[in-house]
Amino acid sequence: MVVWTHYTEFVPVQTYKLVHIERDRPGQVIITMNYPDDSKVEDLTKTHGLPHKTSLDSETQTWILEERAGQDGLVQTHAEIKASFSGKILSGAVSKILSKAFHERIDSRFKLLETAVLPRTAEAITYDGQVKPIIDGYCVGCHQSGGIAPFALNSYEQVKRYGTAIIDAVASGRMPPSAPHQIAEHPLKYDFSISPDKLETLRAWVKAGSPMGDAAIAGTPLPIQRPSITRVDKTMGMATPYTVKAGSKDEYRCFIMGEPTSDEFYVTGYRVRSSNKALVHHVALFAFDPEYSDIVSEMDAKDSDIGYPCFGAPSTEDNQNLPSRLLGVSTFPSANFTFPQGTGIFIKPGTRIVLQMHYSVHGSEEAVSREDQTQIDLQIEKKVDKPLLTPFFSKIEWITDGEMKIPAGQKKVIHSFSQDPLENTPFIWSKGEMSFEKGIHLYGVYPHQHLLGKGLRFWKEDAKGKKEMLFDNWGNYRFHFQWSFEYEKPIVIAPGEKLGLECLWDNSAGNQPTLHGAPKKPQDVAWGEGTNEEMCVMILTVSES
Incomplete structure (x- = not known):
């Protein structure tokens, strides 16, 4: 293996800084240096007659040193290196200026083996420089102090402790949960899937000993978080606090947000404010049109406590397929959602806004508060350039005729279909007054299955049957981690083009939900809203257009 390290003689104080020291094997020491600019690197190499690449795209030069024969081992060498600094070496990362004494000691103990200039992608990787932006962007939304995840990743010490576990979880696809596979032709905005190059950065950092770096020159945050609303125009909320039922690790419950709306407007974004963020896993916001207001009130009145149980859709099991419109899905603690600029969803007077809460309890009964009272802030407009709808796309025969059979014990079950959306009954049910005769602009998708679901593929198809993949999280879907996804640019579905949907399930004994503390026995499953039923829907x- 080629190991990049650095060695040179005394150079003026302002020229460079030591970044990282480590061992590669007995008898070698690895030293990585950062230079302020490439011209000084070139000057140094010319001065000392050392090999140098003329085309530089890096601030890092590294050389290989080998301990001279007859000298003591590396323990003493490290002690001498440390002694040459005015400050301490912390976690293998240093930003103290080297002294002349350091070079004299190195020169007496080592001989030069090899030298090279690293490309920029291989420069010294540190927590502050490259790793923290990745962790903050992809992990800290859940893994933070007081957050829903079982441990926090807010600090260098925490990330270093779990470094190997983080790499394993990302490489296996378990984290980030339900992350979609990247499709180059249709990139997702705020995409939270960790790309292979970022995974390699994490691997290289752990392999290098997890150096800290310098917080003063921290890396740039990654632009993957959905922007928050810029103002609050309307606030709704739970009338009284709700206490999650004892013994429940995961509870799905719906709450009516205040009285029916009194005027018409467009929702362009919202923010959810929970009084107990550690209890809330994710939220989904729905709108029931005025003609269903009485049914929503009846569902709420049947339960003696505030709200009513709801799994999957925002309705009770005796009101399956009650039409509703999804406004958005968000995870805590960053429960913000904004629609694309200039768009919004129309809300009629008399609409009931319902918030579905996924409460997830970690820890003992005594350690976790189970009370929550959530409020939502809406950002609204009276007019928008492009009114939005959130129709759902699925096969009607799955819903009405029981065609979506998932036999007990089968590990891999697949159902798929394709159809012109304007001929698709579920789409027609929920498209409202929009005609779409000139085509459809697709801004985003929300994939949905239940507990046995393992992934969805979604595509458009031209008249010759050629498929163009639009979304794919095959093998990565997890019911308890559901997300809405927005495209960088709207996708045009031309008149006559079909949309296609394919779903994967695992109904084997090893993939059953827990019931009363034990895995449930596999049973035949078909379409339905209930916990023990399944779905294949793309909202x-x-x-x-």
Whole structure:
């Protein structure tokens, strides 16, 4: 293996800084240096007659040193290196200026083996420089102090402690949960899937000993978080606090947010404010049109406590398929959602806004508060350039005729279909007054299955049957981690083009939900809203073309 390390003689104080010291094997020491600019690197190499690449794209030069024969081992060498600094070496990362004494000691103990200039992608990787932006962007939303995840990743010490586990979870696809596979032709905005190059950065950092770096020159945050609303125009909320039932690790419950709306407006974004963020896993916001207001009130009245149980859709099991419109899905603690600029969803007077809460309890009964009272802040407009709808796309025969059979014990079950959306009954049910005769602009998608679901593929198909993949999280779907996804640019579905949907399930004994403390026995499953039933739905965010 080629190991990049650095060795040179005394150079003026302002020239460079030591970044990292480590061992590669007995008899070698690895030293990585950072230079302020490439011209000084070139000057140094010319001065000392050392090999140098003329085309530089890096601030890091590294050389290989080998301990001279007859000298003591590396323990003493490290002690001498440390002694040459005015400060301490912390976690293998240093930003103290080297002294002349350091070079004299190194020169007496080592001989030069090899030298090279690293490309920029291989420069010294540190927590502050490269790793923290990745962890903050992809992990800290859940893994933070007081957050829903079982441990925090807010600090260098925490990330270093779990470094190997983080790499394993990302490489296996378990984290980030339900992350979609990247499709180059249709990139997702705020994409939270960790790309292979970022995974390699994490691997290289752990392999290098997890150096800290310098917080003063921290890396740039990654632009993957959905922006928050910029103002609050309307606030709704739970009338009284709700206490999650004792013994429940995961509870799904719906709450009516205040009285029916009194005027018409467009929702362009929202923010959810929970009084107990550690209890809330994710939220989904729905709108029931005025004609269903009485049914929503009846569902709420049947339960003696505030709200009513709801799994999957925002309705009770005796009101399956009650039409509703999805406004968005967000995870805590960053429960913000904004629609694309210039768009919004129309809300009629008399609409009931319902918030579905996924409460997830970690820890003992005594250690975790189970009370929550959540409020939502809406950002609204009276007019928008492009009114949006959120129709759902699925096969009607799965819903009405029981065609979506998932036999007990089968590990791999697949159902798929394709159809013109304007001929698709579920789409027609929920498209409202929009005609889409000139085509559809697809802004985003929300994939949905239940507990046995393992992934969805979604595509468009031209008249010759050629498929163009639009979304794919095959093998990565997890019911308890559901997300809405927005495309960088709207996708045009031309008149006559079909949409296709394919779903994967695992109904084997090893993939059963827990019931009363034990895995449930596999049973035949078909379409339904209940916990023991399944779905294959793609909810679309669309406008007229």
